[in-house]
Amino acid sequence: MSDAQTAGASLLAVSDLRTWFHTDQGVARAVDGVSFEVRGRETLGIVGESGCGKTVTSLSVLGLLPQPPAKIQEGSSIRFEGEELVGASTKRMRALRGNEISMIFQEPMSSLNPVYKVGDQIGEALRLHRGMNKRASRAEAVRLLTEVGIPEPDRRVDEYPHQLSGGMRQRVMIAMALSCEPQLLIADEPTTALDVTIQAQILELLASLRDSHGMAVLLITHDLGVVAEVCDRVVVMYAGQVVETGTVHEIFQDPQHPYTRGLLDSLPSVDDPGQRLRSIPGTVPNPIAWPHGCRFKDRCSLAGPGCEKPQDLVELGVDRAARCWRVES
Amino acid sequence: MSRGPETVVEQPVSGYAASARRPGGRGLSAVLPGLPQLLGGRWGTGAMALLTWLGMGLILAARSDRVLAATAGGWDQRVALATLLLALLASWIWSWREVAEADRLKTVGVSQWDLAVRAFSKNRTAVAGMIVIVGLYLVALLTPFIAPHDPNTQYDLLTNRLVGMSAEHPLGTDQFARDVLSRLLYGARISLSIGFVAVGISVTIGTLLGAIAGFFGGFIDGAIMRFVDMVISFPRLILLITIIAIFEPSIFLIITVLGLTLWPSTARIVRGEVLSLREREFVQAAEALGYPKKRIILRHLIPNALAPVIVAATLGIGNTIVLEAGLSFLGLGVQPPTPSWGTMVAAGRNNLLGAWWLSTFPGLAIVFTVLSFNLVGDGLRDALDPRLRS
Numbered sequence: 001m002s003d004a005q006t007a008g009a010s011l012l013a014v015s016d017l018r019t020w021f022h023t024d025q026g027v028a029r030a031v032d033g034v035s036f037e038v039r040g041r042e043t044l045g046i047v048g049e050s051g052c053g054k055t056v057t058s059l060s061v062l063g064l065l066p067q068p069p070a071k072i073q074e075g076s077s078i079r080f081e082g083e084e085l086v087g088a089s090t091k092r093m094r095a096l097r098g099n100e101i102s103m104i105f106q107e108p109m110s111s112l113n114p115v116y117k118v119g120d121q122i123g124e125a126l127r128l129h130r131g132m133n134k135r136a137s138r139a140e141a142v143r144l145l146t147e148v149g150i151p152e153p154d155r156r157v158d159e160y161p162h163q164l165s166g167g168m169r170q171r172v173m174i175a176m177a178l179s180c181e182p183q184l185l186i187a188d189e190p191t192t193a194l195d196v197t198i199q200a201q202i203l204e205l206l207a208s209l210r211d212s213h214g215m216a217v218l219l220i221t222h223d224l225g226v227v228a229e230v231c232d233r234v235v236v237m238y239a240g241q242v243v244e245t246g247t248v249h250e251i252f253q254d255p256q257h258p259y260t261r262g263l264l265d266s267l268p269s270v271d272d273p274g275q276r277l278r279s280i281p282g283t284v285p286n287p288i289a290w291p292h293g294c295r296f297k298d299r300c301s302l303a304g305p306g307c308e309k310p311q312d313l314v315e316l317g318v319d320r321a322a323r324c325w326r327v328e329s
Numbered sequence: 330m331s332r333g334p335e336t337v338v339e340q341p342v343s344g345y346a347a348s349a350r351r352p353g354g355r356g357l358s359a360v361l362p363g364l365p366q367l368l369g370g371r372w373g374t375g376a377m378a379l380l381t382w383l384g385m386g387l388i389l390a391a392r393s394d395r396v397l398a399a400t401a402g403g404w405d406q407r408v409a410l411a412t413l414l415l416a417l418l419a420s421w422i423w424s425w426r427e428v429a430e431a432d433r434l435k436t437v438g439v440s441q442w443d444l445a446v447r448a449f450s451k452n453r454t455a456v457a458g459m460i461v462i463v464g465l466y467l468v469a470l471l472t473p474f475i476a477p478h479d480p481n482t483q484y485d486l487l488t489n490r491l492v493g494m495s496a497e498h499p500l501g502t503d504q505f506a507r508d509v510l511s512r513l514l515y516g517a518r519i520s521l522s523i524g525f526v527a528v529g530i531s532v533t534i535g536t537l538l539g540a541i542a543g544f545f546g547g548f549i550d551g552a553i554m555r556f557v558d559m560v561i562s563f564p565r566l567i568l569l570i571t572i573i574a575i576f577e578p579s580i581f582l583i584i585t586v587l588g589l590t591l592w593p594s595t596a597r598i599v600r601g602e603v604l605s606l607r608e609r610e611f612v613q614a615a616e617a618l619g620y621p622k623k624r625i626i627l628r629h630l631i632p633n634a635l636a637p638v639i640v641a642a643t644l645g646i647g648n649t650i651v652l653e654a655g656l657s658f659l660g661l662g663v664q665p666p667t668p669s670w671g672t673m674v675a676a677g678r679n680n681l682l683g684a685w686w687l688s689t690f691p692g693l694a695i696v697f698t699v700l701s702f703n704l705v706g707d708g709l710r711d712a713l714d715p716r717l718r719s
Contacts, residue, residue, distance in 0.1 A: 064616055097619030105617075111610035114441060115632045124628075125618045160440050176618065 011216050012038040012061065012080050012101075012184055018073035019053075019060045021287075028287040030056040032240035038184060043210060043217040045231035045248075047224060047263065051284040053240040054220045058186045061085065061218075062103060063093045080184070099129045102177035106189040108169035112161035118145075118172050119157035125179045144175040149205060167198035174205065181213060188220045203230050224267055228252060233319060236260050239295035240287060242313060244322040256322035258300045294324070302326065362424035374427060377460070381467075382420040385413055392474045405473060405518075412470040445636075448712040455708020458701035465698060469517040478508035480515040481666045494686065501686040503676065512668035513690055519669040520698070523584055523653045524646040530588030532642045535595025540626050540634065542596065543603030554600065557593040565590050566655070573661045583662055587649055598641055602634035636713035640706055647702030654695050670695050 019031040031053040038044045046054050059065045061078055063085065078085040080101065085093070097103075105111045113121060122144055123137030132140065138157065145153035148171040161169055170190065177185055187206060191199040207230050210217050219231060227234055227248060234251045236244040236259065244257040255261045262280040269275065282299040285291055291298055297307040311323045357365040362382045366375030389396060396413065399406040449455060468475060477499070484506040492502045500509040542553040572586050606612060607630065615625050650670075656662035657671025665672060670691040677687025 062617055064613065094619040094621065097617055099619060103614070103617040105610045105614060107610050111614045113611045113615075113629055113633070117440075124620070128618075128620060128624075162441070163439060173614070176614070 009040050010037050011040050012078070012218070014057070014061065015077045015079075017057065017060060017076045017078060019056050019065065019076070020071055020073055021069045022071060023069060023288070026288040029240055029290065030287050031060065032290070034237070034240070034242055036235045036242060036245065038216050038218050040183075040216055041210065041214055042232045043207070043219055043230050045219045045221060045227040045234045046237055047221060047227055047234060048237035049222060049280075049284050051287070052237045053287075054222075054237055055188055057237070058103070058188055058218065058220055061186065062097055062101060063088070063090075064097075064103075095129075098125050098177075098182070099180045100182050101184045101186065102180070102182040103186040103188065104170070104173045104177045104190050106192050108166050108173055108193060111173055112169055114161055117158050117160055118164070122157075122172065122176050122179055125176060129180045140179070141175070144179055145172070147209070148172070148175045148178070149201075150175075166194055167201065170194060170198075170202055171205065174202075174209070178209065178213065182215060184216050184218060185210070186218045186220070189222070190219070191226060192221070192223070199226070200229075206230060224252075224263055236263070239284060239290055241295065241323060242321075243296070243324070246316075246320045250320060256316065256327045257296075257324050258302050259296050260322075262299075262301075357428075362420040364424075365428050366424065373456075375424075378420045378424040378427075381416055384467075385417040385420070388413060388471060388474050389417075395474050399473065402473075409471050409473045412467065413474065416467060445709075445712045449708055452708040452711060454704050455712075458704030458708065461697065461701040462705060465517060465701075466521060468514065469521050472514045472518055476508075476511040476514045478511040480507065480512045480668050483507055493684070500690050501684065503673075503684075503687055504680060509673075509686060509690060512673060513670075513694060516668040516670045516673055516691060517694065519580065519663055519667065520650050520653060520671075520695075523580065523587070524649040527584050527587035527591065527649050527653075528642050528645045530584070531591035531645070532595050532638060534588075535592035536599050536631060536634070536638055538592070539596035539599030540603050540631050543600040544607060544622070544626050544630060546604075550600070553596070557596050560590065561593045563590070566652075569652075569656060570659070570661055573656070578661055578664055580663060580667075583653060583656065587652065591645060591649065594645075595638055595641060598637050599631075599634050602637060603630050606630055606633050637710075640710045640713065643702055643706035643709055647699040647706070650695065650702070651699055 014037070015035040017031055017034045018029070021028040021030055034053070034057055036044065036046075046057065048054050056065065056070075060070075060072060061080075072086055076086050080096070085096075088096075112118065116124075119138050119141040122141040123132070123134070126132045126137040126140055127134070142153045142157050145156055150156050150168060150171050156164070156168075161172070164172065174190075185206075190206065191202050194202060203226060206217060206219075209215075217230075219226070221227060231248050233247050234245065235242055236251070236257065238259050244251065244255070244260045246254075246256075251260060252264065255264055259280070262278075265278045266280065268277055280299055285295065285298070292310075293308040294300070294303070294311045297303040300307070306325050311325060313321045313323045314325075314327050315321050316327060357368070361379065363375040363377070363379030366372075366378065369375075395406075396410060399410040484502065486506050490502065490504060490506045492498060492506075494501050498508050498510065500513065503509055503512070538553050538557075542550040568590060569586055573582060576582055612625060612629060615629050620629075653662055653669070654671030654674065657669045658675040660672075660675065662671055663669040665676075673691035674688045674695075677684070677689075677691070680687055
């Protein structure tokens with residue numbers, strides 16, 4: 001484990017990331033000036049509705065977006081252990097992916113290759129990045145399957161993805177992502193496609209693996225319940241921007257931005273059974289034409305004078321900020 | 330929340346694997362291949378192993394002089410010898426392994442290919458076609474041992490010309506007093522190998538170009554697919570006739586020209602498959618794990634795009650055999666005296682009323698071969714498409 005792995009040190013620093021898509025309809029500013037930091041051994045959650053730019057942010061970090069149409073704009077910076085990744089060579093990015101930064105995806109049904117045995121798929125990264133031979137990589141695959149809690153790993157290692165349940169496939173995905181001991185694991189909606197009991201198992205697994213491997217996790221989700229369960233700090237995104245940051249405690253106990261409050265209000269409450277669920281009216285606007293001024297004002301119950309000008313992120317303390325002029329007063 | 334393992338649905342065990350093992354099955358298979366299967370009631374597999382073994386044994390016994398001479402013979406005789414020994418060995422090993430497979434219930438590692446094989450083996454017409462094709466290729470490879478006469482030897486023109494079926498010449502003789510059965514068997518070698526090799530070339534080119542076009546998209550895709558459109562827009566038969574008219578007609582020229590003109594349809598199929606596959610998350614996952622593009626195309630995309638290619642290739646071999654027969658019929662294909670089914674049909678058409686056997690047998694050979702390929706192709710399409718699998 002390297003020095004950067006020590007808790008609290010900055011592992012991934014994203015600053016002023018702007019990823020735009022050049023389409024026939026115009027320029028879609030999917031990610032528009034996002035800054036955040038992931039520190040060693042912590043779990044940072046990125047929360048927001050669909051279309052807020054969460055996934056584009058994570059794919060930008062790994063350089064996985066097809067360019068064109070995507071284009072990371074001038075002035076954007078993604079630093080991993082101090083190394084600038086924006087504009088890094090394809091070769092360097094390829095060496096980084098899987099090895100130091102890994103990613104798991106939402107849909108466990110389609111994220112494994114149907115024609116290979118799971119053991120071959122887990123072992124492939126090891127053979128490629130670590131130069132292991134077939135026998136060693138298979139033994140390692142069995143060990144990883146055990147570690148991610150798959151029963152009878154000796155047998156499962158020779159099975160094909162279609163023989164596994166959704167939860168088991170997600171465990172296999174995690175085993176693949178962990179195979180080369182990455183320092184950062186990006187999990188993009190890892191539990192959305194699973195049923196609730198399996199969701200909890202997978203989240204517990206991620207948390208325990210984070211501790212045992214000493215890695216950091218960047219968790220992307222639209223589910224605040226998931227955030228409450230596993231995250232240390234939270235970044236709330238809306239319309240391609242960060243609208244609020246804070247610790248899980250701060251976000252849940254003392255939300256500052258009206259959007260964060262809206263998200264929290266839409267959670268079902270145990271204290272108040274029988275009450276109708278509230279929702280935020282409207283949908284995320286089109287990234288080709290974000291609203292002028294505050295991007296949330298059309299859906300905000302507090303909208304009024306002062307919201308027509310663009311909002312800046314207001315510092316409220318250490319790691320605490322919100323993008324709303326009202327928090328100043 | 331408990332963190333227990335999720336329950337796993339066991340794969341259903343296929344019927345043949347579940348059939349009980351007889352004690353001493355392996356020993357029986359060592360005595361006579363197919364015997365344990367026949368005793369166990371699996372008639373089809375047993376008969377196939379036994380018939381292969383008996384057939385090879387029969388050739389070995391009846392034509393021992395030719396088999397022995399083959400060790401010092403030309404390359405086609407050596408190929409025939411190798412085929413003979415391999416088929417003999419294979420019937421033994423296959424019977425032995427089938428017994429062993431039936432011993433342990435196969436629930437681990439059932440791939441999509443295994444499922445397809447099971448679906449295919451339930452389709453009787455397709456299996457029949459497959460048996461005919463395998464038999465044809467075996468016969469074609471073993472022709473130097475089987476053929477009663479040399480295909481190009483002219484017997485006494487006064488007494489043996491256009492003689493009907495007899496014990497000496499089972500399918501009669503042609504206008505040059507050559508044995509029709511022998512020419513038919515040697516013709517099978519030409520026709521079948523032209524179909525196989527030409528389709529092999531076109532599938533390789535088509536798969537690679539189609540995968541590259543589908544994976545990279547953009548300019549590369551446009552360039553490759555416009556080239557495909559261009560090749561397709563040439564009338565193929567006229568292109569073939571022109572090229573063959575310019576150069577000296579030979580088997581290699583025909584194979585090359587067929588191979589180089591048939592690939593665009595494969596390229597289109599593979600491109601379409603890859604376009605939809607590359608949106609699947611396992612391709613993104615492979616990129617996220619830092620695999621090089623070449624590896625993603627060759628190891629992750631192409632194997633998943635192969636099912637429709639196999640179907641198209643099977644049907645393509647049938648088409649190519651017909652095309653080759655057509656070219657040979659026109660005199661542009663295989664040149665005499667080398668026998669091919671197309672040239673035999675063409676040569677017999679002047680004597681159709683007096684000596685019907687000249688054109689009929691090669692014609693039937695073409696029909697049954699192409700029919701078998703089409704049956705197998707249809708069976709493969711059903712077996713490889715999970716939506717059609719029940």
